[in-house]
Amino acid sequence: MAETIRLEVSRYRPEVESEPTLQSYEVPYNKDWVILDALNYVKNQIDGSVTFRWSCRMGVCGSCGMMANGEPKLTCAVPLTDYDPTQPIRIEPLQFFPVVRDLVIDMSSFLEKLSNVKPWIIRDDVEATEAVEFRQTPVELDAYKQFSMCINCMICYSACPVIGLEPEFTGPAAIALAQRYNLDSRDKGKEERMDALDAHEGLWGCTFVGECTKVCPKNVDPAGAIQLYKMGSATDYLKSMLLPWGTK
Template sequence: MSDENACGASCSGGCQDGASGTSAQTPAAASTVLGTITVEVQRYRPDTGAAPYLQQFEVPWGQDTSVLDALTWIKDNLDSSLAFRWSCQMAICGSCGFMLNGVPRLGCEHFVRDYAPGPLRVEPLENFAVERDLVVDLEPFMGKLAAVTPYLVPDPDVPLAGPGNLQTPEQMLAYHDYAMCINCLLCYSACPQVGLATDFLGPAAVTAAVRYNRDSRDHGDAVRLPILDSADGLWPCTFVGACSTACPKGVDPAAAIQQAKASVAASWAFEFVLPHHGADR
């Protein structure tokens, strides 16, 4: 089982068997207990050959009890073998994505009070293989992300000037919203096409490509274009828009994908008018 989350940070407290680590606030300690809720958690150990099943836990909750707090309380007080990922507890690291009553959400960002009187069903993110309980396999996504060259590619003909790669506020705004992606993968769970076309690059990877293509400091669009324009690139997207609805950071991956389609179409037109002149944006 991998112990590395989507941003590359270790999450040894939350996703290791039997180790609770530095605990998130437990419901009883955090605030006045307002009630108890039945939390149904999917348990699964692929190595045993047993089928996934829902296990019920009775969890006390207060005004400030997040779903992640509830899971941590279960791990600390009822069943230390429960496996799940978390790290930042502030909707930044993107580790704690789960299906909450069938909807992909961050566990640290949603509160138990909004699911009372329950039950609250917590399952692993859809469209991913499960490694154990609520921990999903991130490796396929990591490959898709790496394929779009998700970093600044410098101009090979222009060495960096002394002060560095400067940028105006207006140039920064061209990609800023897309840079807010935390790779939580809620968009992959929400997207019906990811479920049907498993090799589809998917919302976050395409958004990362567009984010760097729109960056004035970057010169890697010619590298990314063939990846975006491939059969498994951006074309499986049917513009359902579920990715943008699910995104907890307001990134709007559906818009990024449409902009990428426009860029690819412009490249086709450019190649038609001026063949053999390369694929500029």
């Protein structure tokens, strides 16, 4: 008989259960599969009611983040062969989010946080330059490029100890995206964006444990973004002490 592996999948239907339970499924230990393929095998062949989000299956749409054995993972980017087939893989919804159903989290809070940091180019002279591109050298591009690689998969939120304690915290991905625009040579909205960030709780609770950066499947460095932000804010604070007429 072909080799198999057991998935222990968190099941939760809010209209029926008050607490999630684990349900076990035996699936082929296919060496070409990622975790998501194994879940789709369950959905297609064993139990059509197992519920999770997925779409691109190539690590770019950001839909399929889940906890695998307690670690947040993008399940389409993790081969089954990373796991020992004699032990089950426990699949649970990303932690620190409300659960809608089975492996599906409610991520609406992130959408709000993202909007709050104004993740768009802010400048008021666009009319005058409508016909031509803004110049941006490769060096200027590199200054923010890595922060633009965020796929909004929510894995960093699930790894962030501050989010665990303080769900209102703007969080790693949204701050990284704020910095993505702050560092863009075409943008003139840094101060406006910083005000929005300052208005929200939690940032100063970040202890630079850097879990967000460690787990990011796209090698974004949200911890670095937060550090940059704190340094910027601290500098502004000092300036406002030393220069009472303001920092502008």
